[in-house]
Amino acid sequence: MSQYVFQQIINGLALGSLYALVAIGFSMIYGIVRLINFAHGDLVMIGAFTTLALVGYGVPWPLILMFVLLVGALAGMTIEATVFRPMRGAQQVTGFIATLAVSIVIQNTGLMILSGQPRNFLFPAFMRQRVQIGTVSASLTDLTIIGLTVVLIALLLVIVYRTRLGTAMRATADNLAAARLMGIAVNRTILTAFAIGSALAAAAGLLWGGKFGQIDPLLGFAPGLKAFIACVIGGVGSIGGAMLGGYLLGLAEVLFVGLLPPQFAGYRDVFVFTLLIVILLLKPSGLFVRHVEERA
Amino acid sequence: MAVDRGFTGPLAGIAILGAGAALVYGAQMALSPYLVTLLAIMLINVALAVSLNIGNGLAGLFSLGHPAFMTIGAYASAILTFPPGRKDFMLPDLPSFLMTTQLPLLPALAVAGMIGAVVAFLVGLPVLRLKGHYLAVATLGLIVIVQGLATNWTGLTRGGSGLNGIPRLTGIWWCFGFAVLVVYTALRLKFSSLGRAMMATRENALAAESAGVSTYRIRMLAFVLGAFFAAVAGGLMVHLITVVTPRSYSVVLAFNLVAMVVIGGTGSITGSIVAAVALTGLSEAVRPLEERLGLYGLSQVIVALGLLLVLFFRPNGLLGSGEPRFVRRIFGGSLA
Numbered sequence: 001m002s003q004y005v006f007q008q009i010i011n012g013l014a015l016g017s018l019y020a021l022v023a024i025g026f027s028m029i030y031g032i033v034r035l036i037n038f039a040h041g042d043l044v045m046i047g048a049f050t051t052l053a054l055v056g057y058g059v060p061w062p063l064i065l066m067f068v069l070l071v072g073a074l075a076g077m078t079i080e081a082t083v084f085r086p087m088r089g090a091q092q093v094t095g096f097i098a099t100l101a102v103s104i105v106i107q108n109t110g111l112m113i114l115s116g117q118p119r120n121f122l123f124p125a126f127m128r129q130r131v132q133i134g135t136v137s138a139s140l141t142d143l144t145i146i147g148l149t150v151v152l153i154a155l156l157l158v159i160v161y162r163t164r165l166g167t168a169m170r171a172t173a174d175n176l177a178a179a180r181l182m183g184i185a186v187n188r189t190i191l192t193a194f195a196i197g198s199a200l201a202a203a204a205g206l207l208w209g210g211k212f213g214q215i216d217p218l219l220g221f222a223p224g225l226k227a228f229i230a231c232v233i234g235g236v237g238s239i240g241g242a243m244l245g246g247y248l249l250g251l252a253e254v255l256f257v258g259l260l261p262p263q264f265a266g267y268r269d270v271f272v273f274t275l276l277i278v279i280l281l282l283k284p285s286g287l288f289v290r291h292v293e294e295r296a
Numbered sequence: 297m298a299v300d301r302g303f304t305g306p307l308a309g310i311a312i313l314g315a316g317a318a319l320v321y322g323a324q325m326a327l328s329p330y331l332v333t334l335l336a337i338m339l340i341n342v343a344l345a346v347s348l349n350i351g352n353g354l355a356g357l358f359s360l361g362h363p364a365f366m367t368i369g370a371y372a373s374a375i376l377t378f379p380p381g382r383k384d385f386m387l388p389d390l391p392s393f394l395m396t397t398q399l400p401l402l403p404a405l406a407v408a409g410m411i412g413a414v415v416a417f418l419v420g421l422p423v424l425r426l427k428g429h430y431l432a433v434a435t436l437g438l439i440v441i442v443q444g445l446a447t448n449w450t451g452l453t454r455g456g457s458g459l460n461g462i463p464r465l466t467g468i469w470w471c472f473g474f475a476v477l478v479v480y481t482a483l484r485l486k487f488s489s490l491g492r493a494m495m496a497t498r499e500n501a502l503a504a505e506s507a508g509v510s511t512y513r514i515r516m517l518a519f520v521l522g523a524f525f526a527a528v529a530g531g532l533m534v535h536l537i538t539v540v541t542p543r544s545y546s547v548v549l550a551f552n553l554v555a556m557v558v559i560g561g562t563g564s565i566t567g568s569i570v571a572a573v574a575l576t577g578l579s580e581a582v583r584p585l586e587e588r589l590g591l592y593g594l595s596q597v598i599v600a601l602g603l604l605l606v607l608f609f610r611p612n613g614l615l616g617s618g619e620p621r622f623v624r625r626i627f628g629g630s631l632a
Contacts, residue, residue: 009525017576036429086608093358097558098607100551104600108593116592221547225440228433273437273444280430281422 006136008258009251014142014211016250017149020243022223023203023230024156025076025197027242030231031173032193033088038099039079041224042106043072043198047205048215049114052121061124065148068206069199075192076198084194085187103224110217118216121209145207152203153243157195159238169193173237229276235286244288302338302612309626313476320472332468336536337575340529342351343478344557344566347525350482350553353563353617355518358428361419361435362526362553363545365412366610369527370534370544371446371453373408374440374462377401377535386459389451401465402403405531406583412527416520424515446542458541459534466535474532478525482565483619483627494518495563495617548596555603565621570614575599 011197022044022143029037033230035274054064079102097149130137160166168189171179180186209215227242230249234241252270257265279287323335344362351357375387376399383395399407422432448454453459483492496504497511504511536539556575560567582595606613619627 083604090430090607090611093432094611096358096432097554098604100554101600101607104548104551105597105604110602112597125386153396174322225433225436248506250313255455267444270441270444270448273441275421276437279428280434283432284426293516 003113003136007138008143008168008254009117010138011258012251012254014145014250016247017145018055018204018208018211018246018248019226020246021152021200022227023234023242023246024239025200026167026224026227027234027239028128028173028193028197031237031239032169032176032190033084033172034092035095035099035263036076036228037084038096038224039102039106040099040197040201040227042103042110043075043201044205044208044223045110045215045217045220046106047072047077047202048121048207048209048219049217050202051206051209052119052215053113065203068202072202072205073195073199075202077193077220079193079198080191085190095250103220107218107220110139113216116218118214121213121215123210127210132220134232141210146210148207152200156200156239159196161235163250165189165192190263226272229272229294231286232276232279232284233287235288237287238288241286241288245286248287306626307628308622312626314576316472316476322345324468332589333536334576334580336466336468336471337533338573339468339475340360340533340536341553341556341576342469342569343475343574344527344529344553345560346475346478346482347529348553349557349560349563349565349568350485350494350525351515351518351522352563353565353568354482354486354498355494356514357424357515357519358432359519359522360432360550360554361416361434361438362522363547363549364438365416365526366434366530366533366545366549367439367442367446367540367542368415369405369408369412369530371459371542372527373401373404373531374534374540375452376404376407377463377465379463380458382461386461387452387454399467401470401535405528407529409524409528412530413520413524416523417516420516420519424512424519431473436547436550439545439550441500443542443546453542456542457485458539458544458627460539462534462538462540463536464535466532471532471536474528479565479569481521481525483623486565486619487624487627490514490517498563552599556600557613559603559606559613561615561617564613564615564619567613567615575602 022041025043026037026040028095029035029040050068051064054067056117059067083098084095087095090098123144127141127144128139130139132144149164158166158171168179168184169192171182171184172186172189172193177188179189201223208219208223225245228247230245231237232245233248234243234245249272252275253268256271257268297517297625320335330342344366347363348359351359375383375390376397378386378398380396380398383390387395392494396492407626419438423438426434426563447456449455480549485494492516493509495502496507496509497514504514505564530540534544554573556571557568559575560569578600579595582598586592616626
């Protein structure tokens with residue numbers, strides 16, 4: 001395999017990992033409360049800036065990751081408890097407007113506190129070296145993104161499919177009223193789903209900064225929308241679908257830019273959103289057949 | 297009743313129009329040019345919120361696409377009114393028929409509106425089959441697509457740096473006239489059988505279909521009409537502030553317009569007018585504070601928090617989906 005093609009695939013997988021991390025939480029939240037959470041992308045921003053602050057204090061990286069997951073979970077729970085819970089049962093579109101409002105509040109509070117100036121964000125120097133694999137090489141940053149994402153997703157799948165909590169989450173997603181009647185603490189379960197999904201998004205923020213090298217308070221917009229698209233590709237509400245959708249979208253985007261002549265590179269987002277509209281029309285329930293038991 | 301309505305109907309409408317014109321005239325005499333421009337923007341916002349309310353409120357199709365149509369209208373009308381001499385310099389790659397044309401403002405706006413309407417029709421063909429928040433996100437995607445095209449189609453748009461030095465052909469009277477036109481159209485529509493069909497589509501599409509309403513065509517009509525007005529508003533705006541870039545009209549604007557519609561009451565034209573005036577005034581009032589404290593974004597936070605409060609405590613907005621009595625008297629006819 002030529003280095004060029006290999007590099008494109010690694011790039012696509014790394015980008016896809018980030019999308020998958022954000023999309024999974026997005027999908028979990030949709031699956032359980034039927035809410036398109038537009039503020040989900042802003043947790044990526046919160047994660048990225050939390051990382052930046054901790055790096056400034058010289059905290060070691062494994063601790064930073066723990067802390068970022070924690071901050072993400074807390075932020076997600078706060079949003080759910082203060083804004084979304086009181087509005088549960090409202091119309092679909094009303095809920096969507098509320099999430100948009102939350103997103104605007106987070107972004108502009110970010111602007112007020114942090115200013116709109118992009119900040120440089122660098123992983124430590126050793127992360128920027130390249131790893132030789134046979135005849136080809138890849139950057140350690142990209143490999144870390146891909147690897148860490150696999151670990152986080154594996155953890156998530158264990159929680160969702162191998163614990164009582166996960167069973168409760170899947171039951172609530174399946175039928176909220178029935179789950180409540182079976183004695184499941186529905187509000188706590190929803191709160192947990194928000195916590196887990198938001199923690200993953202914040203972790204994506206840590207990696208996002210490392211991949212792109214610059215962060216600003218508005219950076220959450222793109223991952224939020226892309227996560228939605230990834231969910232639509234895989235079938236909204238399905239964890240496996242969101243994961244696959246994320247990887248597919250990342251690969252498709254990178255290959256679109258990498259394989260077409262350079263003057264088309266600027267049309268990347270045009271391509272992505274056209275893809276979204278086409279999929280929404282042709283396969284509105286996603287490219288993969290959705291099984292009820294996949295939802296959580 | 298009939299006598300009563302005959303007296304308060306058209307006459308009252310003309311009286312309100314006259315009072316509005318007198319206010320605009322007074323403002324133009326008494327206020328600084330800056331404030332007059334602000335007032336003009338306020339009037340454009342009124343038109344935008346009301347036109348968004350036709351689709352979102354009356355027909356119940358939740359679109360965030362207004363900024364996309366504004367961008368289209370802004371670029372289209374700017375290219376049409378640019379003096380050919382400046383086009384050679386700014387947009388050397390323009391097709392020759394565009395290079396030599398220069399239209400006055402009114403036909404340029406009309407063409408811009410038509411282009412917006414045609415784009416809305418083409419986009420609506422697939423997109424209007426979507427419901428609820430899927431439609432919302434697809435129209436949000438439309439903003440990103442239009443921004444992408446405006447950034448990359450450099451021969452037509454000069455790319456990311458945008459167009460500047462656009463002739464300042466709009467003034468407060470243009471904006472006033474446009475706002476009156478949009479409000480009048482929306483209110484006449486609301487109290488017509490067509491408007492009833494839109495509201496039936498919103499309340500229960502299946503029941504509306506059963507009663508013989510073609511909901512797809514109704515939704516399309518509302519979407520295209522809203523897009524036409526949005527494109528014209530973009531054209532007016534760009535000839536007022538003389539600059540347009542691909543990022544001039546983006547998601548934040550879509551949010552603010554939705555906030556106006558929801559706060560005023562989805563489906564209430566009067567509500568949109570009041571909310572558009574209030575929110576535009578509020579952001580302007582907060583601006584000095586933002587600048588003094590260096591807290592850029594404060595006004596946006598206030599708008600968003602205000603919207604959340606309305607959603608919590610008055611989910612139907614200030615006026616619900618109705619109109620105050622005097623408006624019903626003027627436009628309602630037998631439906632008042």
